[in-house]
Amino acid sequence: MATMTVTGSELVVALSGSEKVAGVHGDIRVPLSAVRDVAVVDDPVTGVRGLRAPGLAVPGRTKIGTWRRQGGRTFVVARRGTPAVRVTLEGAGYTELMVGDTDAQALADRVRAAAGLPEPAAEERVTFPSGDLTLGGTLALPPAGAGGAGPHPVALVITGSGPLDRDANHRSMRIGTSRDLAHALARAGVASFRYDKRGVGESQGDYLAAGLHDNVDDARAALDWLRSRPEIDPSAVFVIGHSEGAVITTALAAEPTADLAGIVLLAGMAKTGEETLTWQTRQIAGDLPAPVRLVLRVLRTDVIAKQAEAVSRIKATTTDVAWIQGRKTNARWTREFIAFDPAPHLRALRVPVLAVTGANDVQVDPADLETIAALVDGDVTTVLVPGVSHLLRREGEGDGGLRGYKQQVRRPTDPEVLALVTDWITGRLLPADL
Incomplete structure (x- = not known):
């Protein structure tokens, strides 16, 4: 062998x-x-x-x-x-x-x-209940040299949209952002918890039938389970959300009973879901390869109009799952996302907030950072990271936009983004917490 x-x-x-x-x-x-x-x-x-x-x-x-x-x-x-x-x-x-x-x-x-790599996090694969379902996740604790004996401060890490597992991997694209965050936090002396979405990996349920509010419920259940663990300091709990995870984090943290030490919004939106989809479509339409744009012109196909048509059809649905433009779509999730307005939730936040977006993001408007800063009443830090995409990767020559995602994921999550998150969290801990 x-x-x-x-x-x-x-x-x-x-x-x-x-x-x-x-x-x-x-x-x-x-x-x-x-x-x-x-x-x-x-x-x-x-x-x-x-x-x-x-x-x-x-x-x-x-x-x-x-x-x-x-x-x-x-x-x-x-x-x-x-x-x-x-x-x-x-x-x-x-x-x-x-x-x-x-x-x-x-x-x-x-x-x-x-290879000179740091000692790894101590990881434990676990399950936790969310309503009638059992979901699978990974609890990562700092190595002995980084976090002491505990109990540890902790961050719940919530993935972006799509059928992603606990590491933020899709079956056709290993993104790995949540795993990179978990390991960076462990090296900084902070525990973390990440989990598979419904119907993905070791989690029960049906991904296509789950709504956005179901995903918020799952995140709340993960927090409740996390606070019950003896290794965790329940007074030092943070939540980190990327993309859809930032939407979930915003909704969760605005609840009066959330009792969080702080939240991190990675590629978080400040527009409504419908406005974000419209903005996103305009960016993506301009990013299509020239041959595709030519074919669309010949066929007289307006990408923005097609997207608006799809949104209108989804709004008219009443089922959890529907066929839209030839595709089986998670209709309930999309209806709830379209209707979601983060503004009242951002105004209701009473915890420290770090919002980080890549300047090259084509899925969430980087200008939303200014709106987040204006809406949050309290301790808020916003950072626009030059050259970084929605995948939180540094774009290289020729691999920008959606077309470059398959190249970008060959690189790890941007070290500057990881450092921003870990430094911000550890900066809000008392010396005794580390």
Whole structure:
């Protein structure tokens, strides 16, 4: 079976003869400087997503070779019943290496130390109730050297829109923003909790049937569960929301019983949902590739008019799910999002607020930061981050706008954004809290 070793300044994956044939690949060498993260995967055979190209797969038993997905490539040598070490890379051809090892944790520790990475958060996969449903999530505690014995200050991390798991990953795009935030917080001595949306990952329910207010209910249930944990300081609870998560955070924090130490709105909107969709459509229409714009002109198709038509049709629906323009749509969520006005909630906030938006965001108007600052009556900090997109990534040459998302997700969440969040939260804690 393949072995992963550290040799000098390189990480080496040595394949057996049969693995080279099955994977259509030779041994792999990458510089340790390219290693961005190391983790243990208990079930690597089912944990690999994407299309095999090229390689060998025996369903449920073995995966050897290259798996490609939007935004990355993973080289895998994994067998059922054997855990694997997953190494996340940047600038090394592959975005991930996943290699099985019977003592995967010890190997992961060696690779992490050789790459000079900080000690990881102590993560626990858990479940919690929300109404009649059971949802799955991950509680991340600071490593021993960063957070002391506890109880710890904590941040609930809420993902953006779409069927996203606890790490903010979609089945076709691994965004990973929530996971990056959780690990940055752990290094700063702050615990965190992130969870799968309804009908995603380990959470019960139906994603398409869930409304925006259901998602607020789930976030409230997560907070209640979090405060019950002995490792958590219930007087130092923050909420961080990205995109839709910022909408949920705003609604949750405005409730009189929220009792939060502060909130962070990442790409948060100040317009109504309908106004935001209209603004978003105008940005995206201008970002379409030239050939597509040409076809639309030939067909006399007005993208903005089509979007307005779709919104009008959704408003007329009464079911949870509806077919709109040939697509099965989460109609109730969309109706509730269109009607949502963050302004009264922002006015009602009585907790410290950090609002951060990328200057290159094409899904939420960066100018909304000024409105947030004007509406919040109290401690509010707004930051416009130059060169950063809605995905909280730094845009590179030629990968701006929606078209660049699949390139952007190959890079980690922008370090400046992570530092803004962690510094702001730790700056509002008493020395005894850390």
